[in-house]
Amino acid sequence: MSDFPMDYISEDKIKPHRLMRGASSFSLDEKMYTTTEEGLTIKRNRTSTENEVAKREKTASAFVSSLNSESFDVGLYIPSTLEGSIFVGHLVTDMDSIAGSIGAADLYGGVSARASEVNSETKFCLEYWGMAKPQKIEDLVIDRPEAGICLVDHQQMSQLNPCIDVERIVGVIDHHALQNATIVTDRPIYIDIRPWGSMSTIIAHNFFTLKKVPRRGVAGMLMCAILSDTLNLQGPTTTDWDKAMVAVLAQITDTVDINLLASKQFKAKSQELAGLTSIQLVTGDQKSFSFKTEHFSGIIGFAVIETTDDEVILARKTELLESLKENKKSKNLDGLFLAVVNIVDLHSNLLMCDDLEKSLAFSAFKGDGYSHPSTADPSVLDLGALVSRKKDFIPPITKCIKDGFAFCSAE
Helix, strand or coil: CCCHHHHHCCHHHCCHHHCCCCCCCCCHHHCCCEEEECCEEEECCCCHHHHHHHHCHHHHHHHHHHHHCCCCCHHHCCCHHHCCCEEECCCCCCHHHHHHHHHHHHHHCCEEEECCCCCHHHHHHHHHCCCCCCEEHHHHHHHCCCCCEEEECCCEHHHCCCCCCHHHEEEEEECCCCCCCECCCCCCCEEEECCCCCHHHHHHHHHHHCCCCCCHHHHHHHHHHHHHHCCCCCCCCCCHHHHHHHHHHHHHHCCCCHHHHHHHHHHHHHHHHCCCCHHHHHHCCEEEEEEECCCCEEEEEEEEEEECCHHHHHCCHHHHHHHHHHHHHHCCCCEEEEEEEECCCCEEEEEECCHHHHHHHHHHCCCCCCCCCCCCCCCEEEEECCCCHHHHHHHHHHHHHHCCCCCCCCC
16 A cells, blocks of 8 residues: 555556445546537647546546455554544644644544634635534633644644643644754654645545545545645645545545636635735745754744735735735744745745845845846745745755855845
8 A cells, every 4th residue: 555656556556356346437538628619529638637637547446446345443553642632733724734634533533623714715625525614723622621632734833823732732744844843742642744745645545544435525625635735736745645645535526627626726715815914915824934053043934825816916015025024023033035826827926025035035046946036126036936835945045044144234
């Protein structure tokens, strides 16, 4: 099972006994994307996302069928420390943290929670799959005083809801790097951190490893979370595991037009942005990172806005820059960036509110593969195809600081 994306995904690796009774009738080949006008039939070519799923269609069907074994004792493989736990994501919650908490709670027999209000994309997906919004973590820690808490999609103190007592944490399921301000516990806890594009990919894989089929709504939420975090399987953090899990989850949910579903949820994400104030946009998806070197010591904040129409956001550049300065001061940050990411074109622009941000960004994003600053507008840096905070934005900044970046104010 561990070699699913590479070896297992090859059709010649499928053993005859895996093609069991009850295999899904799902088939992308059966879906003809055609229009007919005046007797002329035009067939639409598949998108790259649909091709990735179609390549794995037969294997995914066999995979789903193989989950129906009655001799597998799932109880032997579920970590006892997670049973009955509260599963909760990070502050400024997103699709992955909500879907992951729902999926983990369903898999391990616990309860899902939200660390903050859900965004418009998550609301759309909850309604689409008929799933209830998780309860507030503030209420659950009181209602279930003896329950352990498992963090999903994060492990940094800066992203932890303040109501969570670190002593109650019994596990972490995440896909982010252990960079700084990671939680510290007095005893060993369950840890499952993998370098995949989405934390929900891990939860989906755990379902299948345990030969359990997630309920359709749970499977749908996990699939949408993977599509969200990997930018419809096109982002730089996407792995073969993410593609494989989407293929399997698509079969379980009978989702044929995955591209259409992704476009709907991305549209829902963008619709909310129009009604937000500039400070809400700046703080909506913001994370901070601490650095301490010989030449630089401080906290850098990095906010991201993902949208299908970046021109609308960039048209508000002046007020966004002012909000960046205000938020930077109120949070005592040494630097604060805002990346506006077009999730359709996979293109980003970086807003820099002060001299430190400009100096650091111009130093970090300047080698092969990076764009150069625009002389026409020194407060905006065109980052080209760089779109991921986890893989494209923070690593170059971190490397720049570790390599000796030092800022000297002109004052």
